[in-house]
Amino acid sequence: MTSPHTSRKRDLTQGPIWSHVWRMSAPMIIGIGSIVSFALADTYFIGQLGATQLAAIGYTFPVTTMFFNIVFGMAIAMSAVISRKVGSKLFEEVKTTVTIGIAIVVIASIVMAIFGQMMLVPLFSSLGAGEEVMPYIREYMPIWFVGAVFLSVPVVSNAAIRGMGDPVWPAVIMVMIAIMNIILDPIFIFGLFGVPRMEVQGAAIASLISYIVAFAVVLSLLIFREKVLTPLCIFSRNAWTLASKPLLAIAVPVALANVITPLITYGYTMILSTLGDEAVAGYGVVSRFEAFALIPIMALAGGLAPLVGQNYGAGYMHRVDEAIQKGLRFAVYYGLGAAICMAIIAKPVATAFSDNVIIHEFVMRYLWFVPFSFVGLNMFLVVTSSMNASGKPRTSLTLNLIRAFAIALPAAWIFVGFMGTDGFYAAIIATNLLSAACALYYVKTIRCKDETNAVI
Numbered sequence: 001m002t003s004p005h006t007s008r009k010r011d012l013t014q015g016p017i018w019s020h021v022w023r024m025s026a027p028m029i030i031g032i033g034s035i036v037s038f039a040l041a042d043t044y045f046i047g048q049l050g051a052t053q054l055a056a057i058g059y060t061f062p063v064t065t066m067f068f069n070i071v072f073g074m075a076i077a078m079s080a081v082i083s084r085k086v087g088s089k090l091f092e093e094v095k096t097t098v099t100i101g102i103a104i105v106v107i108a109s110i111v112m113a114i115f116g117q118m119m120l121v122p123l124f125s126s127l128g129a130g131e132e133v134m135p136y137i138r139e140y141m142p143i144w145f146v147g148a149v150f151l152s153v154p155v156v157s158n159a160a161i162r163g164m165g166d167p168v169w170p171a172v173i174m175v176m177i178a179i180m181n182i183i184l185d186p187i188f189i190f191g192l193f194g195v196p197r198m199e200v201q202g203a204a205i206a207s208l209i210s211y212i213v214a215f216a217v218v219l220s221l222l223i224f225r226e227k228v229l230t231p232l233c234i235f236s237r238n239a240w241t242l243a244s245k246p247l248l249a250i251a252v253p254v255a256l257a258n259v260i261t262p263l264i265t266y267g268y269t270m271i272l273s274t275l276g277d278e279a280v281a282g283y284g285v286v287s288r289f290e291a292f293a294l295i296p297i298m299a300l301a302g303g304l305a306p307l308v309g310q311n312y313g314a315g316y317m318h319r320v321d322e323a324i325q326k327g328l329r330f331a332v333y334y335g336l337g338a339a340i341c342m343a344i345i346a347k348p349v350a351t352a353f354s355d356n357v358i359i360h361e362f363v364m365r366y367l368w369f370v371p372f373s374f375v376g377l378n379m380f381l382v383v384t385s386s387m388n389a390s391g392k393p394r395t396s397l398t399l400n401l402i403r404a405f406a407i408a409l410p411a412a413w414i415f416v417g418f419m420g421t422d423g424f425y426a427a428i429i430a431t432n433l434l435s436a437a438c439a440l441y442y443v444k445t446i447r448c449k450d451e452t453n454a455v456i
Helices: 017-047 051-087 091-118 120-126 134-163 168-190 199-226 231-235 237-273 277-293 295-314 317-344 346-353 357-389 393-419 421-447
Strands: none
Touching: 017 051, 017 168, 017 199, 017 277, 017 295, 017 317, 017 346, 051 091, 051 120, 051 134, 051 199, 051 237, 051 277, 051 295, 051 357, 091 120, 091 134, 091 231, 091 237, 120 134, 134 168, 134 199, 134 295, 168 199, 231 237, 237 277, 237 357, 237 393, 237 421, 277 295, 277 317, 277 346, 277 357, 295 317, 295 357, 317 346, 317 357, 346 357, 357 393, 357 421, 393 421
């Protein structure tokens, strides 16, 4: 193991807060951007095949997002637990935690993939997918499920490496496979260089190959560079007890909180399907583009997690407070800047993904108005990420439940019923702003170290 205790750069309990935030977040911008580029590239190239194929991919978004948000629950738990163990100088427990955490995510992702394949037709039928788009979904999703199992390991392993204070290698791995995916997408989709034309299925195959490469690279990194994998411990009951208890204490509520986001998307898709496949396709485009625009704030939230975790584990609460306050200020400034930029480029973005006039209108109007509420969404992400890192996943889960079931879905159902697509935009704006107000009300609980859901 490139021991955290042998590297000052990995010790986040000393030195200027903002320099640590920048050092941890900057590589994550690249890494998260790479993850988002997978979906964005698929959306762009499949959009060239036609509006029906683009709508089919729009229907897959809630399901694929739900799968990975569950995996990200374990990733967040891994980063939080590892960073707090590093802050508490429990270096030997780091190895056991990493190994058991990877074993847990492999088992969970296989179970989810099998379930998803078995429930494929009823799952997408419940979203409103009709006979016209279902053949394309059947081509894409079975291969995607296999690839997702391979990608779950790099996602969780990268979180462990970040928790040890190294944000660079995780970003390098994700950039590498993103480039592979972008290169392979047109080859398999359109049948270039002698490869058969596979269209929608080709996009899934390109992703599968990229994910397998990521799986091999990150395992090599953990074994030979970090030296944190101890495979024999998976046969030890004590090791499972030591590692699984703190991991699952965070992973389960965080995964539940993360599942809420795709549930919102699931509900949005059902509501929009009543307005036609074009509305679903348009939402599929803006969802992926929105995720791309939110990369810096997601990187900030992810970069704050090990910083908050290590200082929380060391008992330096003044540094925890300072990190959160700096994160909130950045959330406001970046949110306003991103909204202006997205409004300016709304028209070229809309025309790049489809030649359908209805889809154009949906995308442009969304990007003109909704991003100005990103200030609220950004603050919500900073607060909930800090709560997870400091061992308050239940409070984070409470906030996400309020956001989904007390604000987002009721607002969308009511507003769309009265105002159509304009009501949809209004509902998302209201959701983002009210969610921020709730998060700011609860932020003071991060200082409560004796909360029952805090686990080291």
